[in-house]
Amino acid sequence: MLVHPDGPVLAQAAAARLVTKLVDVLAERDEAHLVLTGGTIGIGMLAALGGLPLREAVDWSRVHLWWGDERFLPTGDPDRNDTQAVDALLRLLPLEPGRVHTMPATDGPDGEDAEAAAARYAGELARFAPAGADAPAFDVLLLGMGPDGHIASLFPEHPGTRETGPSAIAVHNSPKPPPNRISLTFRVIQQAREVWVIASGAEKAKPAALALSGTVDQTVIPATGAHGTEATLWLLDRAGAAELG
């Protein structure tokens, strides 16, 4: 776990860390797979990266971008995580369009059918999966965390937290607007090589402490289920770390 003084410094430090990590991955492999998150500090981190000249150290054309969750809204809606990511950073990067894997929107081929849209995203994940898997082994999977301890769009006590089948699911009746969403499942999140949870602010202190205590089930505090196969990194600011022992 790493604790930074405040949200802006956390965003800058996480952005710099991500550049270094992607440079390292691309030195070893032809391509990198990065999963983005929405949320205040998740988008703040992307904005910080947008302001860093250091971002040019990464060959972005070799980076696949995925999303951990999406608000199921029309393309370009300002509340969509991908719209916010484009505005904060992606418009500045020389990305390869075929490697930017946004989650479907309500004006896409499946219309308002969130189940079909989630299945479509599961198909896209499978297309880039290694043999025997149904999703890439993501190099870094970024997760924000809500004040209720949710990660991606896996909310406390919601059916999605018990889903063990598909790699991507539709989420309805989300306690946080909008009600309809698409999310990766725990199973796929936990197949990522590295999972980074980034959280800032006093309202994140309790769920962070509970998740890190290891005493609470992931169906109750979903952030408990945030872990990767090689590393799990919690990136917090002082307020977010205030209840840790």
Ligand SMILES: O=C1O[C@H](COP(=O)(O)O)[C@@H](O)[C@H](O)[C@H]1O
């Ligand atoms: O709705 C969402 O919320 C969480 C956390 O957001 P925050 O504003 O409390 O930081 C985010 O991780 C998730 O991707 C997003 O869809």
